[in-house]
Amino acid sequence: MLPRWTRHGDGRTLAPGEVVGPAERLSWPRMVGFGAQHVVAMFGATFVFPLVMGLDPNVAIMFSGIGTIMFLLIVKGKVPSYLGTSASFVGGVLAIRGLFGGDTPATDAIVTGAILVVGLVVALVGLAVHFLGVQVINRVFPPVVTGAVVMLIGFGLAYVVADVYWPQDQWIALITMVVTFVLIVAFKGFIGRIGILLGLVVGFLLSWVADRLFGNITAFNAGTGAVDTHPRVSFDAVASADWIGLPNMHFPDVRFSAVLLVLPAVIALVAENVGHVKAVGEMTRTDVDPYMGRAIVADGAATALASGFGGSPTTTYAENIGVMAATRVYSTAAYYIAAIIAILFGLCPKFGALVAATPGGVLGGITVILYGMIGLLGAKIWIENRVDFSNPVNLVPVGAGIILAIGPVKHMIGSNFTLEGIALGTVVVVAGYHLLRVIAGRGGGDGNGAGDGAAGAAGAAGAAGADVGAGGAGPRVSEPRREATG
DSSP states (O other): OOOOOEEOTTSSOOOTTOOBOTTEEOOHHHHHHHHHHHHHHHHHHHHHHHHHHTOOHHHHHHHHHHHHHHHHHHTTTSSOOOEEEOSTTHHHHHHHHHHHTSSSHHHHHHHHHHHHHHHHHHHHHHHHHHHHOTHHHHHHSOHHHHHHHHHHHHHTTHHHIIIIIGGGOHHHHHHHHHHHHHHHHHOOSHHHHTHHHHHHHHHHHHHHHHHHHHOOEEEEETTTTEEEEEOSOOOHHHHHSOSSOOOOOOOOOOOHHHHHHHTTHHHHHHHHHHHHHHHHHHHHTSOOGGGHHHHHHHHHHHHHHHHHTTOOOEEEOHHHHHHHHHHTBOOHHHHHHHHHHHHHHHTOHHHHHHHHTOOHHHHHHHHHHHHHHHHHHHHHHHHHTTOOTTSHHHHHHHHHHHHHHHTTOEEEOSSSOEEEHHHHHHHHHHHHHHHHHHHHHHTTOOOOOTTOSGGGHHHHHHHOOOSOOSSOEEEOSSSEEEOOOO
16 A cells, blocks of 8 residues: 655645654655655665675665665554665674685675575564564663674774775775764764765765876785785776666575574664664654564565665664654655665666775775774663673673674684674673573672663663664754764
């Protein structure tokens, strides 16, 4: 059934304190503008993270649109949200590539096969939440655990910046980072909100100018895995790509050992969805808890669908929620328009080739910010929920898990399987925390730190926008607050 929207007022203006609800709209020309704004807001992360994971950004963009429409239909239009590329899989995906042979078509299939299974698991979790209630998540993933997982997802990717991107062009990486700093902080409005995307564009242009002024660079080449002399920016693939056509899709290949490496992302995806649904409910002043399970199911189903055709995992995006907070327009019509625009972008191979030409040094300057912001969101969760780190039940497994992720430490399990980095750290945090709580309880100890209970879990998840994107914003009712994302 096609959605319908009631025109709000005269369709042109909002009185002080008024909002445009999910089932309302302004005039269609204005809604097209809001839809385009949502595309810009999600665009940076939605095409940066496929590049980081070695997947086709055009497929990701196209399925972000398809997934968003699917999400809106499943939640019956009650939870306006955009599904962009998730960053929570990056560490696991890089581990899979290291285990199965690097950046090859066969490994691409194994990567998307693992992501597909995770999507199905998330959908099953959503069904459990729908029928059993949100308290199920609160018990398994209290704020101390959720914050730790979000933190190790971000900080566990530090080696990607240090070993892969930054060495490709250290000066462009540094300049891109500084420019992005300034854009995010100096501009308080929409420009600041898309500071990540603008920083990437500036870095891209500077790389092109550097090629003209200084010639090719002699540095690490991620394509060859060695130091050689090459241009920073090459448009050869752009010139040969078609203007219109299907992106490079492929079918997944499911391997159990690969699935284990990305399975920890389930925690982040569930936490993000819970938090974003709560945020939308707060902004729209409606009770959307009954749609919490539906939202998680929709995100999992969208991830499974996208990866089934070679696309990237999806998640709800806090930067788009921030756009709603800034504009007070919560209409799902804007999201349908944004989704259609994204699908059209995905059907332009020339655009995808242009995105893929982004220099590694530029990605270094961008990802050092993105990963750091993800990690610090974990600390924000702890602070907001008053997690007590004087309690060893909280302190010991969290500290150990984060170090294992940052290492990244490798732990051999048999001759053909390695658990390492983010995956290993997440297992230690979740299993260790619950084990120590049992031990502390039997020994007469409290076993509970402040903020461990269910009361704080939804708030923690709200901060857990572990998918950082284009200068994203986590909202409040009174005013948007700028955070990493979605």
